[in-house]
Amino acid sequence: MSSRQSVRHPSHNHPLRGHKCEAKDEIICSGCDLDLVGAAFKCTKSSDCDYFLHKSCFELPRETNHKSHQPHTLTLIYSPKSTYTCNACGEYGSSFTYNCSICQYDVHVGCVSMPETVKREDHPHPLTLLYGSPYNQPGLVSKCDVCEDIVPDNLWSYYCKECDYATHLHSCKKEEEAKKEDQKGEGSKNSMNSELAAMLEAQREVERMQIEMHLAMQSALISKKANKAALNCI
Numbered sequence: 001m002s003s004r005q006s007v008r009h010p011s012h013n014h015p016l017r018g019h020k021c022e023a024k025d026e027i028i029c030s031g032c033d034l035d036l037v038g039a040a041f042k043c044t045k046s047s048d049c050d051y052f053l054h055k056s057c058f059e060l061p062r063e064t065n066h067k068s069h070q071p072h073t074l075t076l077i078y079s080p081k082s083t084y085t086c087n088a089c090g091e092y093g094s095s096f097t098y099n100c101s102i103c104q105y106d107v108h109v110g111c112v113s114m115p116e117t118v119k120r121e122d123h124p125h126p127l128t129l130l131y132g133s134p135y136n137q138p139g140l141v142s143k144c145d146v147c148e149d150i151v152p153d154n155l156w157s158y159y160c161k162e163c164d165y166a167t168h169l170h171s172c173k174k175e176e177e178a179k180k181e182d183q184k185g186e187g188s189k190n191s192m193n194s195e196l197a198a199m200l201e202a203q204r205e206v207e208r209m210q211i212e213m214h215l216a217m218q219s220a221l222i223s224k225k226a227n228k229a230a231l232n233c234i
């Protein structure tokens with residue numbers, strides 16, 4: 001499909017068009033609420049409408065039979081009437097959800113597509129996706145071996161049976177913070193930095209305004225000149 005061609009998606013009122021999202025644009029997918037980098041669709045009225053979809057979210061099937069919810073088919077709902085709690089990760093959601101209306105069962109579209117096995121750098125064996133507690137015994141609580149927080153019985157987790165090693169479904173807060181620290185890197189050597197950054201940002205804002213004013217004045221001058229030139233022609 002050419003990127004000029006527009007397409008319709010039932011989740012949105014305006015036509016969409018193919019788009020490639022760059023990491024630096026920091027775009028969030030309007031379907032799954034996750035970061036969007038790479039192949040995507042974008043609202044053609046993008047000046048006032050920040051609607052973006054992963055190509056994969058655009059192509060999600062309207063219905064799915066998922067192992068996590070054997071008895072019923074899950075239906076993709078584009079705009080749930082209210083926020084929901086995801087039965088896989090326990091977090092809130094307000095965009096696309098795979099829903100079972102009979103059981104009030106909701107799963108983020110991002111969670112539905114989590115792989116059945118994953119490999120972690122810090123664990124020698126592949127981990128298996130579980131749709132509930134690894135333990136059959138009531139009262140036995142599963143603890144995440146990465147962040148040491150509890151993994152609630154009703155939520156999904158990754159598990160190695162051999163080592164009785166469990167993790168939360170998604171990367172834990174601890175890991176996220178470590179990632180953020182890494183990204184900040186050099187920049188965070190002293191506590192003055194954030195204040196300094198705010199000050200620089202303010203300064204840049206003033207400069208931007210000055211430039212805009214300057215440009216506005218210049219174009220006013222030019223149009224005056226143009227008017228004069230036009231007058232001279234008469």
Ligand SMILES: [Zn+2]
Pocket residue numbers: 029030031032033034053054057
């Ligand atoms: Zn998405």
Ligand SMILES: [Zn+2]
Pocket residue numbers: 012013014043044045049050051
């Ligand atoms: Zn739109």
Ligand SMILES: [Zn+2]
Pocket residue numbers: 086087088089090091107108111
């Ligand atoms: Zn979820």
Ligand SMILES: [Zn+2]
Pocket residue numbers: 069071072100101102103104105
């Ligand atoms: Zn159900």
Ligand SMILES: [Zn+2]
Pocket residue numbers: 144145146147148149167168171172173
């Ligand atoms: Zn964890």
Ligand SMILES: [Zn+2]
Pocket residue numbers: 123124125160161162163164165
């Ligand atoms: Zn293991």
